[in-house]
Amino acid sequence: QKEVEQDPGPLSVPEGAIVxxxxxxxxxxxxxxxxxxxxxxxxxxxxxxxxSSGNKEDGRFTAQVDKSSKYxxxxxxxxxxSDSATYLCAPPYNTNAGxxxxxxxxxxxxKP
Amino acid sequence: NAxxxxxxxxxxxxxxxxxxxxxxxxxxxxxxxxxxxxxxxGLRLIHYSVGAGITDQGEVPNGYxxxxxxxxxxxxxxxxxxxxxxxxxxxxxxxxxxxRIANTGELFFGEGSRLTVL
Numbered sequence: 001q002k003e004v005e006q007d008p009g010p011l012s013v014p015e016g017a018i019v020x021x022x023x024x025x026x027x028x029x030x031x032x033x034x035x036x037x038x039x040x041x042x043x044x045x046x047x048x049x050x051x052s053s054g055n056k057e058d059g060r061f062t063a064q065v066d067k068s069s070k071y072x073x074x075x076x077x078x079x080x081x082s083d084s085a086t087y088l089c090a091p092p093y094n095t096n097a098g099x100x101x102x103x104x105x106x107x108x109x110x111k112p
Numbered sequence: 113n114a115x116x117x118x119x120x121x122x123x124x125x126x127x128x129x130x131x132x133x134x135x136x137x138x139x140x141x142x143x144x145x146x147x148x149x150x151x152x153x154g155l156r157l158i159h160y161s162v163g164a165g166i167t168d169q170g171e172v173p174n175g176y177x178x179x180x181x182x183x184x185x186x187x188x189x190x191x192x193x194x195x196x197x198x199x200x201x202x203x204x205x206x207x208x209x210x211x212r213i214a215n216t217g218e219l220f221f222g223e224g225s226r227l228t229v230l
Binding site for chain 1: 116143145152153154155157170171202204206217218219221222223224
């Protein structure tokens with residue numbers, strides 16, 4: 001079993017929709033989580049990170065962690081076609097040396 | 113800064129051939145790693161290194177070798193290519209895993225190397 005499980009995609013929404021991307025984790029020791037965004041034929045890039053309790057907002061993006069249920073969410077408001085990408089959740093790499101730790105990713109398409 | 117640079121971007125091999133995927137970073141990162149990404153299986157860690165002269169296996173190391181003679185470079189060698197090694201390979205780097213206050217545990221990725229083994 002992976003330490004981070006991600007809702008499978010793909011996900012297709014119209015422009016302007018609110019998007020919710022979700023992951024669950026099993027290791028209570030994780031202190032915070034990262035969201036990476038990967039455009040087609042590119043490497044993943046860090047989008048944002050948040051500590052293992054509470055929310056973090058950055059423009060149209062909000063990352064949320066519910067420690068009690070071990071649930072991680074990324075919300076995108078007013079989604080744009082430029083948000084079309086694969087989104088991956090992961091704990092910091094250095095918390096689990098030797099293990100992959102990434103979720104499988106959810107591919108999002110925002111249609112104009 | 114160029115960040116993490118991978119070469120080649122594309123490669124086609126025949127079964128049994130060997131090759132090396134190159135990875136270089138100019139951020140003075142101590143940690144470097146190789147992942148493969150396959151549809152439906154996400155990113156899987158092949159090998160990693162916490163500093164020059166130190167390497168260790170990830171989750172899917174079979175068929176791959178690595179070395180780390182300098183801080184900047186971390187090449188991945190395929191010894192005898194097999195069709196199962198057809199994949200997109202990503203090199204990633206980060207600050208020391210022993211951590212600094214500023215180390216969020218973020219990985220910096222290259223653009224990827226697409227390998228097809230016939």
